[in-house]
Amino acid sequence: MKDKRPVNLDIGSMRLPITAWASITHRASGVFLFFAMVFLVWALDMSLRSPEDFATLQEVLTGPLAKLILWAIVAGLIYHALAGIKHIFMDFGIGESFEGGALAARFVIGLSVVLILLAGVLIW
Amino acid sequence: MVTAVTSFGRSGTSDWLVQRVSGVILLVYFLFIAAVVANGVDYASWSALFKQTWVRVFSLMALLSLAAHAWIGLWSVVTDYLTERMMGTTGNVLRISSQLVIALVLFVYVVWGVQVLWGY
Numbered sequence: 030m031k032d033k034r035p036v037n038l039d040i041g042s043m044r045l046p047i048t049a050w051a052s053i054t055h056r057a058s059g060v061f062l063f064f065a066m067v068f069l070v071w072a073l074d075m076s077l078r079s080p081e082d083f084a085t086l087q088e089v090l091t092g093p094l095a096k097l098i099l100w101a102i103v104a105g106l107i108y109h110a111l112a113g114i115k116h117i118f119m120d121f122g123i124g125e126s127f128e129g130g131a132l133a134a135r136f137v138i139g140l141s142v143v144l145i146l147l148a149g150v151l152i153w
Numbered sequence: 154m155v156t157a158v159t160s161f162g163r164s165g166t167s168d169w170l171v172q173r174v175s176g177v178i179l180l181v182y183f184l185f186i187a188a189v190v191a192n193g194v195d196y197a198s199w200s201a202l203f204k205q206t207w208v209r210v211f212s213l214m215a216l217l218s219l220a221a222h223a224w225i226g227l228w229s230v231v232t233d234y235l236t237e238r239m240m241g242t243t244g245n246v247l248r249i250s251s252q253l254v255i256a257l258v259l260f261v262y263v264v265w266g267v268q269v270l271w272g273y
Binding site (some may be wrong): 066076079110151 | 167173177180181183191195196199200203219221223226227229230238255258262265266270273
């Protein structure tokens with residue numbers, strides 16, 4: 030496309046509504062999970078390799094840094110899953126208005142915070 | 154201009170559908186694993202679970218869904234931000250190199266996962 034129409038795609042120059050925040054954090058959490066998956070596949074590998082490796086994994090997961098990483102990954106999964114469910118609702122035409130979208134975004138963010146805190150309690 | 158050549162199904166509608174179906178599969182698998190882990194596991198029960206054929210099939214289904222889901226999702230991200238319009242020719246170079254790395258990593262996840270599921 031070589032047309033010369035002016036385009037403003039400079040996100041930094043815009044005030045983002047809550048729906049945009051829900052969208053961009055959904056993307057960011059997806060990118061994060063792509064990288065985090067290496068830890069999850071590694072953990073599955075350790076957990077099934079042998080009883081000794083299972084014990085080593087359990088030992089590793091008692092460390093504060095490991096718990097923090099695990100919590101971050103679980104947080105990413107929770108948020109990405111809830112935002113994904115919101116997406117599917119919208120595909121069915123539910124909450125497509127700006128008010129509906131804003132309400133759904135608030136609901137997803139609020140529920141994520143609660144579930145992420147709950148996951149943190151379970152991990153520690 | 155970004156063409157459809159690197160998209161998953163070479164069609165937006167196809168990618169849209171695959172993204173939803175794979176997302177639902179991943180959601181169900183995530184809930185399944187979360188429920189098992191939350192109930193507490195030791196090596197014996199965990200490895201017995203993963204010796205069952207249906208768990209291996211379900212896990213592979215999740216793994217393949219992950220590869221497709223991540224490809225489509227990251228395709229949307231890189232074709233939005235790493236583009237000629239955003240940063241000139243550098244955008245094209247960055248986008249194509251990112252996609253090569255993404256494809257390689259996803260391939261490793263799938264093969265590594267298969268090795269874990271059937272190798273022990």
